[in-house]
Amino acid sequence: MSESNRRTWGVLAVAFIVIEGLGQQMRGPLLAEFGETFGVGSALLGLVAPAGTVGFVLAVLGGGVLLGRNEPKHFLLTGSAVMALALLVVGLAPTFLVLLGGFTVRALATGTFRAADKPVLSHLFAERRGRVLNLYELAWSVGAAAGPVLATVVLAVGSWRLAYGVLVLLLLPVVVMVWRTPLSIPGSGEKPFTLAGLRTLAGRPAVVGMTVALATSGGIEGAVFLWLPTYLRTIVDPATANLALSAYILTYVPARAVYTLVVDRVGYLNLLVVAAAGLLPLFAAAFGLVGSLTGLEVIAAAVAAGFFVAGLFPTLAAYGVAAAPEYSGPVNGLSLAASYAGGTVSPVVVGVVTAQYSIRTGMQTVVVLAAVFLAVVVGLRVSGATVRGATV
Numbered sequence: 001m002s003e004s005n006r007r008t009w010g011v012l013a014v015a016f017i018v019i020e021g022l023g024q025q026m027r028g029p030l031l032a033e034f035g036e037t038f039g040v041g042s043a044l045l046g047l048v049a050p051a052g053t054v055g056f057v058l059a060v061l062g063g064g065v066l067l068g069r070n071e072p073k074h075f076l077l078t079g080s081a082v083m084a085l086a087l088l089v090v091g092l093a094p095t096f097l098v099l100l101g102g103f104t105v106r107a108l109a110t111g112t113f114r115a116a117d118k119p120v121l122s123h124l125f126a127e128r129r130g131r132v133l134n135l136y137e138l139a140w141s142v143g144a145a146a147g148p149v150l151a152t153v154v155l156a157v158g159s160w161r162l163a164y165g166v167l168v169l170l171l172l173p174v175v176v177m178v179w180r181t182p183l184s185i186p187g188s189g190e191k192p193f194t195l196a197g198l199r200t201l202a203g204r205p206a207v208v209g210m211t212v213a214l215a216t217s218g219g220i221e222g223a224v225f226l227w228l229p230t231y232l233r234t235i236v237d238p239a240t241a242n243l244a245l246s247a248y249i250l251t252y253v254p255a256r257a258v259y260t261l262v263v264d265r266v267g268y269l270n271l272l273v274v275a276a277a278g279l280l281p282l283f284a285a286a287f288g289l290v291g292s293l294t295g296l297e298v299i300a301a302a303v304a305a306g307f308f309v310a311g312l313f314p315t316l317a318a319y320g321v322a323a324a325p326e327y328s329g330p331v332n333g334l335s336l337a338a339s340y341a342g343g344t345v346s347p348v349v350v351g352v353v354t355a356q357y358s359i360r361t362g363m364q365t366v367v368v369l370a371a372v373f374l375a376v377v378v379g380l381r382v383s384g385a386t387v388r389g390a391t392v
Contacts (some may be wrong), residue, residue, distance in 0.1 A: 006124050008181050010132070012031040013117050015174050016080060019109055021143025022150060023087065023167050024205040027103075029151035038096035051103040057113040057340050061333040063115025073183040079113025080178050084171045091164030107309040111336075118332045120183070122321045130263035130318040137314035138256035145250055191391040206323035207331060209380040210316050213272075214335050215342035216373040222343025223350045223366050224248065224309070228302060231287070231363045236295040244299045248306040255310035263311075268319035269381040273310065276374035277307040283370050287363040312373070313339055 026049055035045050063075055083106055090102035098313045117344060125132040154163040227247065232241035263271055286301035293301070317335040324331050346369065354362030 002122035005182055008177065009124060009183060010178055012076075012174055012181070013121055013136060016113060016117070016171075017136060017140045018143035019167060019170050019174070021140040021145075022147045022169070022170075023106070023164075024149045025144040025147030026163055029148045030160045030163065031153075033155065034099065037160070038099065040096050044096065047100055048103060051100045051107070053107065053340065053344065055104055056107040056114075057337050059108050059111025060115045060336045063112055063333060066115075071183075072120050073178070075112055075116035076120070076183075077175070077178050078111045079111075079116075080171065081176045082109035083113065083176055083276070084168055085165050086168045087171065091161045091168065094208075103195065114336065115333055118321065120318060122318070122325065122332075126265055126325065129322055130268060130315065131260050133321075134256055134260040134263055134311065134314045135316040137310075138253065138260055140248075141256055141310070145253060148246075204323055205383060206380065207320055207334070209376055210320035210323070210331075211334055211338045213373055213376045213380075214313065214316050214320075214338040216369050216376065217309070217316065218339035218342030219346030219369050220309060220342075220366055220373070221313075223369070224302075224306075224344040225343075225358070226347040227350050227354075227363060230303070231359045232295075232299065232302070234359060235298055240295075244303060247299075248302045251303060251306035252310040255307040256314065259311035259315060263315055263318070268315055268322070269377060272315055272319075272377040273374075273381055275308045275311055275315075276370065276377050279305055280367070280374055281369045282308070283367045287367055288360045289364060289367060 031045055031048060034048065035041065086102050086106035086109055090099060090106065093099040093102055118136070121132050122129050123135060150166065151160070151163055154160065154166065158196050225245070229238075230240040232244050235241075236244075259271065266274075281290070281306040282301045285293060286298050286305060313335075317332065320331045320335050346365070350362040350365055353365055
């Protein structure tokens with residue numbers, strides 16, 4: 001495969017994930033607009049977020065299993081093209097039911113594309129896999145941070161439907177280039193996934209450890225994204241609490257830039273241990289386990305924690321793929337599913353604990369998750385769960 005085509009696929013993957021981040025983080029600011037347009041209340045609006053979660057997970061898991069039996073380009077082309085159509089349906093939706101259907105199909109299409117994107121990148125850029133996959137997640141952070149801004153600008157000049165028109169226009173050139181650009185995977189590429197392959201993965205401590213760690217880090221992210229503003233409102237005013245969450249998310253952009261630069265130099269597990277060791281005391285301080293802090297000090301600790309959280313998912317995903325490069329599709333699906341599962345369960349746990357005790361006690365479950373994460377990655381490091389291309 002020519003160097004030009006390899007770079008083109010890298011740019012196409014980054015362009016897709018930026019657009020995905022834009023669309024994912026636009027939904028919150030547009031939620032009230034959906035309610036006004038379709039005359040539905042908060043109970044039904046709550047279906048917008050989970051509408052495609054199950055579909056996404058099924059798509060990345062199923063696509064990962066099937067990746068070794070099909071051309072990866074088929075997944076990338078189908079996913080990007082169907083996503084463009086789904087976004088068009090969302091923008092033109094005449095009823096709330098159609099809107100939910102559009103979001104569901106969009107998530108299935110996203111999962112189809114993402115079942116192949118990281119495996120393809122990990123094969124094309126095997127010599128700097130960790131850096132490339134961290135850069136990929138950095139691109140998502142840029143899109144995610146820009147999503148609320150795009151929604152605000154569009155609402156200032158017209159209907160929320162225009163926002164989805166913009167996404168379609170941004171995605172169409174990606175679809176065309178995916179269709180036109182040849183793709184060949186160097187080396188042996190993906191092996192067809194079988195029961196023997198499942199036993200192989202289950203027998204690799206690096207893959208098992210990655211799965212447990214990703215479920216834990218996903219739990220941290222899910223709980224913080226949903227509950228941090230509620231917690232901070234017990235300390236500062238609502239506007240400041242909401243801005244603190246925005247600041248937390250924005251730390252992902254410079255943080256992932258740093259992780260991209262250093263991951264291949266220091267090694268996956270070394271970087272993860274350092275990040276986890278930095279994360280734990282910051283969460284302990286932010287959530288009331290270290291003395292009595294002022295509101296601004298709590299916010300500073302929480303926002304600083306975002307810098308360390310930002311690199312956990314991409315570094316773990318790269319570590320897992322490096323542990324089984326011949327099964328990068330299933331490992332990629334497993335990593336996404338584990339992270340989404342953790343992010344789905346943890347907010348519920350925080351809510352239950354909060355109902356029984358207080359929001360501060362509820363958020364202290366995040367500290368527990370951070371401690372578990374540190375224990376897992378230290379265990380991997382001490383046990384010598386090495387991977388090809390990065391001894392640590």
